[in-house]
Amino acid sequence: MYQYFSVAILILALSCTNSQPKKQIEIAGPKEEIKAEFHAILDSANVRGAILIYELQTNTYYSNEYHWAQSGRLPASTFKIPHSIIGLETALLEDDSTIFYWDQKPRAFASWEQDLSLKKAFHYSCVPCYQELARKIGAKRMKEQLAKLNFGEMQVDSSNIDLFWLEGNSKISQFDQINFLKRFYQDQLSIRARTKEIMSRMMIITQEEDYILRGKTGWASRNGDHNGWFVGYLESKDKTYFFATNIVPKEGLELDKFTAARKEVTLKAIDLLLQ
Secondary structure (H helix, E strand, O other): OHHHHHHHHHHHHHHHHHHOOOOOOOOOOOEEEEOHHHHHHHHHOOEEEEEEEEEOOOOEEEEOOHHHHHOOEOOHHHHHHHHHHHHHHOOOOOOOOOEEOOOOOOOOOHHHOOOEEHHHHHHOOOHHHHHHHHHHHOHHHHHHHHHHHOOOEOOOOOOOOOOOOOOOOOEEOHHHHHHHHHHHHOOOOOOOHHHHHHHHHHOEEEEOOOEEEEEEEEEEEEOOEEEEEEEEEEEEOOOEEEEEEEEEEOOOOOHHHHHHHHHHHHHHHHHHHHO
């Protein structure tokens, strides 16, 4: 009898314990701050759009226009970052010295009309070089690799394998660009350490004593409408900023000034945060 009574008490105690509400653990999301000063930076360059910057140490986003930053757009040549990763992961590219041989046919820019290493093809944004790489990768393998990397919403098939990042319905938002770069930086992509090492080296734009700037520009054009990107990250001594700028030119802006504005407005915005 005592044994049964003890079991009953134990069951009752456990029942009361399990009925107690569990304390919810709340994980704070990133903060978002509006930076009106970014509007002035864009206006001074005669462009419209959004500058989106994420400060890693404070888990804070800064932007002038969050709605714009949430909208998906063609990645254009910013896709050369995941594209290069896929080429390296599939062993179609050995390293950043792998050569793309010029077929002697006229190309849109003189800088493309030569044999180019992967590093130079990346920095010169050589479209024919990466189109060649895309055809070698193929639609099936490209889709498999993109699923692993989780880079935006790329619409890939055999009919658009060498154009899907420049034309069509592929899209990625500024938030997704930063998320991808942050995962790359924090070793959260399923890629080899060697691939990351090569890409980290290849993406360097400027390296000074007190900071390193890595990134890639992009430019999409549809029926005379131009859309420009600059994505990447800057590491200073005590802060890391990830950025994704997306802009369009205002009427009358010359295209050479528009292409330069992608970097200029971004660096001015980062400099503002560093002050």
